[in-house]
Amino acid sequence: MKVTFMKQAGRRPESSTAEVLETGQIPSVVKDVLEGTEFIDVHTHLFAPSFGKLGLWGIDELLTYHYLEAEFFRSSSSTPDEYWLLSKSEQADAIWQTLFVENTPISEATRGVIAVLKAFALPTDGPNLTEARSFFKSQELEAHIQRVFEIAGVSLVVMTNDPLDSEEMAAWKNGIQEHPRFRAVLRLDKILRHWPAHWGVLAAQGYKVDAQASGKSVAEVQRFLSDWHARMRPMYMAVSLPDTFLYPEDSLGNKLLCEAVLPSCRELDLPLSLMIGVRSQVNPAIRLAGDAVGRADLRALENLCRTFPKNRFLVSVLSRENQHELCVYARKFSNLMPFGCWWFMNNPSIVEEITRERIEMLGMTFIPQHSDARVLEQVIYKWGNTRRTLAPILSNAYRLLAEDGRSVTREDIQRDVTRLFRGNAESWMNLKER
Numbered sequence: 001m002k003v004t005f006m007k008q009a010g011r012r013p014e015s016s017t018a019e020v021l022e023t024g025q026i027p028s029v030v031k032d033v034l035e036g037t038e039f040i041d042v043h044t045h046l047f048a049p050s051f052g053k054l055g056l057w058g059i060d061e062l063l064t065y066h067y068l069e070a071e072f073f074r075s076s077s078s079t080p081d082e083y084w085l086l087s088k089s090e091q092a093d094a095i096w097q098t099l100f101v102e103n104t105p106i107s108e109a110t111r112g113v114i115a116v117l118k119a120f121a122l123p124t125d126g127p128n129l130t131e132a133r134s135f136f137k138s139q140e141l142e143a144h145i146q147r148v149f150e151i152a153g154v155s156l157v158v159m160t161n162d163p164l165d166s167e168e169m170a171a172w173k174n175g176i177q178e179h180p181r182f183r184a185v186l187r188l189d190k191i192l193r194h195w196p197a198h199w200g201v202l203a204a205q206g207y208k209v210d211a212q213a214s215g216k217s218v219a220e221v222q223r224f225l226s227d228w229h230a231r232m233r234p235m236y237m238a239v240s241l242p243d244t245f246l247y248p249e250d251s252l253g254n255k256l257l258c259e260a261v262l263p264s265c266r267e268l269d270l271p272l273s274l275m276i277g278v279r280s281q282v283n284p285a286i287r288l289a290g291d292a293v294g295r296a297d298l299r300a301l302e303n304l305c306r307t308f309p310k311n312r313f314l315v316s317v318l319s320r321e322n323q324h325e326l327c328v329y330a331r332k333f334s335n336l337m338p339f340g341c342w343w344f345m346n347n348p349s350i351v352e353e354i355t356r357e358r359i360e361m362l363g364m365t366f367i368p369q370h371s372d373a374r375v376l377e378q379v380i381y382k383w384g385n386t387r388r389t390l391a392p393i394l395s396n397a398y399r400l401l402a403e404d405g406r407s408v409t410r411e412d413i414q415r416d417v418t419r420l421f422r423g424n425a426e427s428w429m430n431l432k433e434r
């Protein structure tokens with residue numbers, strides 16, 4: 001795949017002789033451009049190889065993805081308590097048997113596993129996982145990563161890095177070898193949402209903080225962020241927020257957000273990613289699969305964008321009901337960049353609705369998708385699905401434009417696709433080649 005960097009996204013191509021496309025040619029050119037452009041994946045839970053076991057890959061991890069676990073409990077008679085007692089490969093076997101053998105794997109998440117198996121020419125309807133297991137076992141990780149990225153058409157993925165996670169902390173402190181395909185993100189959920197449970201970790205590292213975030217705490221959190229910035233070189237800072245998030249509101253989280261995190265983002269020239277709308281652990285028995293969604297009051301976002309015009313906010317919202325407001329706010333605030341169709345939104349029917357609306361309201365000034373992949377090979381199906389869903393949406397938008405009287409060229413389409421899937425991320429995150 002060829003990487004096309006085109007940073008002056010607002011400029012029309014110089015050649016006015018570029019071939020004007022007939023409306024009938026538009027769909028195949030759009031498809032071709034989507035396939036030939038390498039994307040930047042702005043939010044994943046993948047890890048570079050030097051993080052060791054934190055990086056998940058292979059068939060057992062693919063099958064025990066929490067999206068599939070949620071579906072498994074709907075079709076299996078095993079209870080969560082029984083399931084959690086199984087080993088990873090026994091869990092994978094149980095999910096394969098229930099969702100892929102006894103049922104048709106037609107949901108988005110099950111179909112994803114099928115697409116990954118197909119990408120490696122593995123059986124998609126086998127009675128067990130023997131062949132898939134031996135295939136993945138024989139892969140050398142670095143070469144496998146290159147192959148996966150190549151098939152997925154992705155050049156770079158952004159990780160999610162929690163500086164308060166003990167395993168990650170140890171990996172960072174031992175020194176992480178930079179990988180050209182992975183970039184870090186400083187994730188702040190423990191600081192902004194769960195300070196009472198985690199301030200002690202900062203204190204143990206020598207930062208003068210206390211449970212009430214009083215005294216020197218704010219300045220010390222800034223010192224912590226700046227130290228971790230030096231260590232991680234993150235693309236942005238990030239937090240996932242509940243549907244009940246309000247700003248302004250008198251809370252510890254908001255104090256740390258406004259007095260420590262946002263000033264640090266300004267000083268370090270980093271955007272802050274807000275992922276809004278999660279209702280944590282409505283069913284704790286199913287663990288990671290137990291989170292749900294709630295409609296948020298996006299006036300909180302309006303207030304943040306207006307009060308902090310020098311901060312850049314990358315925002316994804318989890319509820320379908322909040323998507324329209326997010327587009328409206330993006331029209332009001334140029335320091336707001338909507339990104340991705342997150343988690344329960346990442347299904348073709350909803351991606352289509354959201355993306356059409358974003359194009360109609362925002363042109364090319366948004367980042368259409370991120371994969372949220374937790375297991376390496378998921379980028380294959382997640383990005384395959386994005387290209388497949390986006391192709392008719394973009395084609396239709398160009399057809400309407402052509403019908404309304406403006407000629408469309410391949411160069412126009414390339415410029416737009418590059419902006420959507422690379423340029424907006426590059427400029428918002430000051431992404432430079434390393």
Ligand code: RAT
Pocket residue numbers: 045160240275288343372374
């Ligand atoms: O999509 C997911 O895998 C979720 O569990 C979350 O990790 C979410 O994407 C997040 O980053 O909080």
Ligand code: ZN
Pocket residue numbers: 043044045372
């Ligand atoms: Zn995520």
